[in-house]
Amino acid sequence: MSHTVMQSLLAAIVVLPLVGAVAALLPAPPGLKGRDPGQAVLRHGVTVTGAVLALTVALAAGFDHDHPARMQATTDLSWIPALHIRIHLGVDGISLPLLLLTALLTFLGALYSYFRPPTGPGAPSPKAYVALLLVLEAGSLASFAVLDLVLFFLAFETVLIPMYFLIARWGGEDRERSAWRFVLYTLLGSVVMLLGLLLVGIKGGTFDMVALATDNGAGLSHSTQLLAVLAIGTGLAVKAPMWPLHTWLPDAHTAAPTVGSVLLAGVLLKMGTYGFVRILLPVAPDGMHAFAPYLAAFAAVGIIYGSLVCLALARKGARGDLKRLIAYSSVGHMGFVLLGIATLTPTGVNGALFANVAHGLITGLLFFLVGALKDRYGTSDLDSLSGTTGAALYGRAPRLGGLLAFGAVASLGLPGLAGFWGEMLAMFGAFRPADGLSRPAFVTFMALAGLGTLLTAAYLLVVVRRVCMGEQKEHNAVPAFADVQAYEFAAWSPLVALTVVAGLWPAVLLGLTDPAVQQLLGGGN
Amino acid sequence: MGSLAQSVDWLAIAPPTVTAVVALAVLVADLFLPEARKPLLGAMAVGGLVLAGLSLLPLHDGDRSTFCLTGPGTGMGAGAHATCSYAADHFTLVIQLLVLGGALLAALLSLSTVADTALPAGEFWFLLLSSAAGAALLPASRDLATLVVALEVASLPAFALVGLRRGDRRSSEAALKFFLSSVTATAVTLLGASFVYAATGTLHLTRIADGLAHTDPRLTVLAEAGVALTLVGFAFKTAAVPFHFWVPDTYVGAPLPVAAYLSVVGKAVGFTGLILVTVVAFPSYADVWGPALAVLAALTMTAGNVAALRQRPDRRSSAVRLLAWSSVGQAGYLLVPIAAAGYTDDPARAIGSTVAYALMYAAVNLGAFAVAALVARTKPHNRITDYRGLYARRPLAALALGFFLLCLAGLPPGVIGLFAKVTVFSAAVDAGLGWLAVVMAVNVVIALYYYLHWTAILFRVPEAEPAGAEAEPVRVPAPLTAAIAVTAVAGVALSGAPELVLRFASKALL
Structure with missing residues (x-):
């Protein structure tokens, strides 16, 4: 495909959701009014996100897979010369999978909302919901597509307000406080990140990520790099989230509406880890080298901590919330991603990027499933769900039960499914970290991560046992409910299929990321 | 010896002059107009401000100056710059645009207020225009005497404006508070100016700069005291800590458009003078005022934001009170680049960030006040809780206010607010003021809390209205709509093309 077509595709992917968001607020044009205004605007959401997904797929099809390390579909326009800020867009093998993931998850979320309109106490019309969803999509797509530090920050911030309102207006219990926590934590992190970005931009003489990456930190003194990594890393670590900066995450996930949780876990967290790979690794290699052991240590603690909390939540009588449990499992999974990045090796970083995408697919699916479960049982509290023997989902809704078991097994990293490769590669990377990093320390972190996979398997199996198995007749109190509906199948099957594909054929993804990672790490080692 | 009569460049001094002449014309016309025709005065005032704004157009080259020293020994030698009292350079023009634009928007807000609350029209418009004339003169002043006179011309009518609500005890009290604290500060400034004059023997700013660099060692203490005291008066005007206590009471006591005027034009006067x-004038003392202003900026933004955070939303006039405290916080951000100017070799560039930030702040803050004026028409208590469900009643006004508040907070979709903060941050980082940048970062988060809280209230489901309480929507006066529309369009346009104001942050204005 010609360069101009690719250029306009990428630009359209970022701009279209924004236009769609404005259009969602306007009254529907005649002929598109639908049954009622709510239905019309939800359909509008499906159309726009569908179009964006189609454009993204077209972009992926036109992408030159022989040179994934090269920035493609680049646009480079001057926007604010005063601050040397340019509208610089482009995709390479690192950002392309994330763009696809974002477009896919948002589309599935919009589709799901079309059939199950968001509800909430005092929730306003779906108009605002769709508009916020589209702004959220625009912000997430932009943060993976821009190649300018300040634009990255702008995109990073764009998602805050929509997510705040999605949680605060359509969320569950304790939504206001959780929404505040989310927005204040991430803002505090991102303002600190801004200081780091400005430091890099001012000392490095440009905000352009490609130019800075080509320099590979040559223009930045050692102390500048340390400061930059500390500041930028803090902002990204809040978003990722890295233990101990994760405390906003369980509340936000628990309170958010289903689609909000899916996007929060599937897309927003990825911005943090993407920033590590795209900005910090190439721009401040010395700084990363100095902080890598600490990052790895925090990541390893996060893996263990996340799984221990999940085990505690999954226990009988702990009154653990299933959504909260999955949220904590994200802390563990993102720990693997951060560990992979901290190894500073191509193997580890590739593993991290793989785990990133895999976590988006699997955890997205799990949040959908738990949302469906909550709709049917009216609660996501594990104790009230399972009663004394178990919720007997296999008996009552075999397909839903089967999907949940699938999601759980994928999440625990069963070989052959997407969850396996990323975490394995991250641990491989830790086994042989980059030169100059303490090998014994990283081997210890690897051992801890290995222990984490065992604990993860343990709690996920406990969840499957308590939710899917059990005596069926005990639950006569809960009226019978439908098994997986057609629209639910439509929303979930792509995630299931991609989990299997990525598990069986990891080369699709690794072939894209590896050359780009080699280049970002300065030739690799 | 050259001619003692000065040739005056009337075009250069047109912006403040037109404003002042129209002010006098309004005062005279007030005597002859019958009561029924008084609204004409408001139209005259608005027209005068537009005219004054248009008179900036022919000056856009920014190379004019007038009231220059003539005769031998005044630096008129070949190649040397003339020493002038009035300069219409780019800095002057931008600030004049800000001041006149701000005054124009405040005038649009006032049109309906003057009619509704039976304020004395002639006096009101005269005072507003006089104050605007002083504020427009101030950025052009290049000697201490003109500067102080301009400062007083801008301030004195403002005291009267604040206290203009006859028979309102709080209004008079606010005016008195404002007056007493301001006069004290001005007196201190005058004392400082006289010390500086004593130490250097000149009032012209550029010559003071030379003079201070080579002061007689016996006069250093005098010069230092003069520098410090001069700064105090301007710090008061910007409402910097510890001169900020007058702000909330004054804003609440004053008519709402006057509060809007003070929050923008009053601030502009202060930081321009600073x-x-x-x-x-005092570049050689940068190592003194640089750190002092940095500390002042940190304290000001923290005090303002923390106080804004503590406002109870159900208190009477909590909306204006919140805007008042938040404007103190914003004044802190405005001071950051000025402090940074004390640390860099290129101070003219650093202050460009202040100018850019002030332009953004002027547009969105006036917009927020305009929506507050709109809401105050139906809910005179102007509590933040009164804004609940505004989106359901007036969707456009609610969207506009939400946008203004997010601009002030500096978050998308308020892109211009975000970039204005970015320029201020980068001025601080550039100057090596890392600690100040971190303090400001924390403040941005605090401010986000109350701005977003207010924004969230706008979109809440409205409380059940008592039956028939608001049967039909009250008609909104056209000038008020125009003010909201102008500020909203400005905000959106700037968000799309931030370069329009941010270019001031990249070039030397002075």
């Missing part, structure tokens, strides 16, 4: 005296 820039002129620090960067132009």
Whole structure:
């Protein structure tokens, strides 16, 4: 495909959701009014996100897979010369999978909302919901597509307000406080990140990520790099989230509406880890080298901590919330991603990027499933769900039960499914970290991560046992409910299929990321 | 010896002059107009401000100056710059645009207020225009005497404006508070100016800069005291800590458009004067005022934001009170680049960030006040809780206010607010003021809390209205709509093309 077509595709992917968001607020044009205004605007959401997904797929099809390390579909326009800020867009093998993931998850979320309109106490019309969803999509797509530090920050911030309102207006219990926590934590992190970005931009003489990456930190003194990594890393670590900066995450996930949780876990967290790979690794290699052991240590603690909390939540009588449990499992999974990045090796970083995408697919699916479960049982509290023997989902809704078991097994990293490769590669990377990093320390972190996979398997199996198995007749109190509906199948099957594909054929993804990672790490080692 | 009669460049001094002449014309016309025709005065005032704004157009080259020293020994030698009392350079023009635009928007807000609350029209418009004339003169002043006179011309009518609500005890009290604290500050400034004059023997800013660099060692203490005291008066005007206590009471006591005027034009006056005296007159004392202003900026933004955070939303006039405290916080951000100017070799560039930030702040803050004026028409208590469900009643006004508040907070979709903060941050980082940048970062988060809280209230489901309480929507006066529309369009346009204001942050204005 010609360069101009690719250029306009990428630009359209970022701009279209924004236009769609404005259009969602306007009254529907005649002929598109639908049954009622709510239905019309939800359909509008499906159309726009569908179009964006189609454009993204077209972009992926036109992408030159022989040179994934090269920035493609680049646009480079001057926007604010005063601050040397340019509208610089482009995709390479690192950002392309994330763009696809974002477009896919948002589309599935919009589709799901079309059939199950968001509800909430005092929730306003779906108009605002769709508009916020589209702004959220625009912000997430932009943060993976821009190649300018300040634009990255702008995109990073764009998602805050929509997510705040999605949680605060359509969320569950304790939504206001959780929404505040989310927005204040991430803002505090991102303002600190801004200081780091400005430091890099001012000392490095440009905000352009490609130019800075080509320099590979040559223009930045050692102390500048340390400061930059500390500041930028803090902002990204809040978003990722890295233990101990994760405390906003369980509340936000628990309170958010289903689609909000899916996007929060599937897309927003990825911005943090993407920033590590795209900005910090190439721009401040010395700084990363100095902080890598600490990052790895925090990541390893996060893996263990996340799984221990999940085990505690999954226990009988702990009154653990299933959504909260999955949220904590994200802390563990993102720990693997951060560990992979901290190894500073191509193997580890590739593993991290793989785990990133895999976590988006699997955890997205799990949040959908738990949302469906909550709709049917009216609660996501594990104790009230399972009663004394178990919720007997296999008996009552075999397909839903089967999907949940699938999601759980994928999440625990069963070989052959997407969850396996990323975490394995991250641990491989830790086994042989980059030169100059303490090998014994990283081997210890690897051992801890290995222990984490065992604990993860343990709690996920406990969840499957308590939710899917059990005596069926005990639950006569809960009226019978439908098994997986057609629209639910439509929303979930792509995630299931991609989990299997990525598990069986990891080369699709690794072939894209590896050359780009080699280049970002300065030739690799 | 050259001619003693000065040739005056009337075009250069047109912006403040037109404003002042129209002010006098309004005062005279007030005597002859019958009661029924008084609204004409408001139209005259608005027209005068537009005219004054248009008179900036022919000056856009920014190379004019007038009231220059003539005769031998005044630096008129070949190649040397003339020493003038009035300069219409780019800095002057931008600030004049800000001041006149701000005054124009405040005038649009006032049109309906004057009619509704039976304020004395002639006096009101005269005072507003006089104050605007002083504020427009101030950025052009290049000697201490003109500067102080301009400062007083801008301030004195403002005291009267604040207290203009006859028979309102709080209004008079606010005016008195404002007056007493302001007069004290001005007196201190005058004392400082006289010390500086004593130490250097000149009032012209550029010559003071030379003079201070080579002061007689016996006069250093005098010069230092003069520098410090001069700054105090301007710090008061910007409402910097510890001169900020007058702000909330004054804003609440004043008519709402006057509060809007003070929050923008009053601030502009303060920081312009501060820039002129620090960067132009006292560059050799940068190691004194740089750190002092940095500390002042940190304290000001923290005090303002923390106080805004503590406002109870159900208190009477909590909306204006919140805007008042938040404007103190914003004044802190405005001071950051001025402080940074004390640390860099290129102070003229650093202060560009202040100018850019002030332009953004002027547009969105006036917009927020305009929506507050709109809401106050139906809910005179103007509590933040009164804004609940505004989106359901007036969707456009609610969207506009939400946008203005997010601009002030500096978050998308308020892109211009975000970039204005970015320029201020980068001025601080550039100057090596890392600690100040971190303090400001924390403040941005605090401010986000109350701005977003207010924004969230707008979109809440409205409380059940008592039956028939608001049967039909009250008609909105056209000038008020125009003010909201102008500020909203400005905000959106700037968000799309931030370069329009941010270019001031990249070039030397002075």
